[in-house]
Amino acid sequence: MNALIIDDEPLAHLVLLEYAKDLPFLNIVGQCHLATEALTFLEQEQVDLIFLDINMPKLKGLDFLRTLAKPPLVIVTSAYEEYALESYELSVCDYLLKPFRYDRFLKAVNQAKARYMTSSPSVSAIQEDKKDDSFFIKSDKRTIQIRYEEIYFLESYGNYVKIWLHDQFHLTPQTLSSFEAKLPSTFYRIHKSFIVQLPYIDYIEGNQVMMKNEKSLPIGKSYRAGFKALLNKS
Secondary structure (H helix, E strand, C coil), X not given: CEEEEECCCHHHHHHHHHHHCCCCCCEEEEEECCHHHHHHHHHHCCCXXXXXXXXXXXXXXXXXXHHCCXXXXXXXXXXXXXXXXXXXXXXXCEEEECCCCHHHHHHHHHHHHHHHHHHCHHHHHHHHHHCCCEEEEEECCEEEEEEHHHCCEEEEECCEEEEECCCCEEEECCCHHHHHCCCCCCEEEXXXXXXXXXXXXXXXXXXXXXXXXXXXXXXXXXXXXXXXXXXXXX
8 A cells, every 4th residue: 555644743754654664565655744735746646545644734634635536545643532533424444543552553554454455456456366376485495386375374483484274384484574465365464473365264253263274363453453344345
């Protein structure tokens, strides 16, 4: 997702940039300190998500949002909680009350990602094209070819990733985030340590996902809302 920050506070920009840098699916393509600057930016660049402050000079955040005929996804970032109801009436993805922690930011971004993946045909088409592709990993002094469709789930294991097939796994020295950006749309991150392939889910009970290879995986607290939204759309 290409994201734009609109906030008149420089510190707010620094916080969002720091939080976003470890998310490979989130690309900060612009920063505006006034909503009026953002109007010009949106005419020139493709933006999928806006981090939007409310109290800004010249043009308030929500007034700016009302001017957009086809607004991108929006996550409000504000120090004032009284605008929350009005914001949700404008169909924002989430409302982050400053100062917010990383886990709360991640929850909001995952909710936006779930909406983005289910509402963007172009993204789905691109990723569907990749679902039958294979890739190579280094594992135990060997180079192994793995097809995406063979993967049940991926598990973070320190500085390694376990790539689980039906009844075995391959251990490779990579991070889970490095995989996340290149996986097809049939994959979804349900926990900081797990990415599952949706067709291999057998059932969901409480905050546990039972895979068809009889492995039970937890749904992380900060991922639940986004995962639930994705399932409701599916």
